[in-house]
Amino acid sequence: MTYIRVDEKMYPATIVGRVGDNTWDGRESKSITLTMSHDEVAALLPDGTPWSIVQRTPAPDESGTENENEWDNSAFSLSGDITDHRDGTVTIKMGKPTDLEDAYEMLLGGDEA
Incomplete structure (x- = not known):
């Protein structure tokens, strides 16, 4: 089963990545489909949210312990379009900044307090 982890909470998800x-x-992007509302996903994954993909698989033996692999996806820090599928699921696009956006960030600086 595949999940995303945000703030130590897990959400079942379907994820599709695009290189370009x-x-x-x-930009590189990931489309994440979750069972929640538009407003809930917008609050869960605003710009800059650290998140990861978690893959759980059953144990290869009778121990009952699941194997878990986790991949940090915080580089996909830009929130994009949210699509409401009208079946109780929504898909949000999370994208990596482009090289040009990174260059502007270095040149102009980020948000500083």
Whole structure:
């Protein structure tokens, strides 16, 4: 089973990645489908949210212990379009900044208090 982890909480998810998303300035993106509302997913994954993909698989023996692998996806820090599928699920796109956006960030600096 596949999940995303946000703030130490797990959410069952279906995730599809794109190396060059031609619908979003050619950036790398991940489309995450979750069972929740538009407003809930917007609050869960605003820009800059650290998140990871977690894959759980049953133990290869009778121990009952699940194997868990986790991959940090915090580099996919930009919240994109949210699509409501009207079946109780929504898909949110999370994207990596483009090289140009990273260059502007270095040149102009980020948010500083």
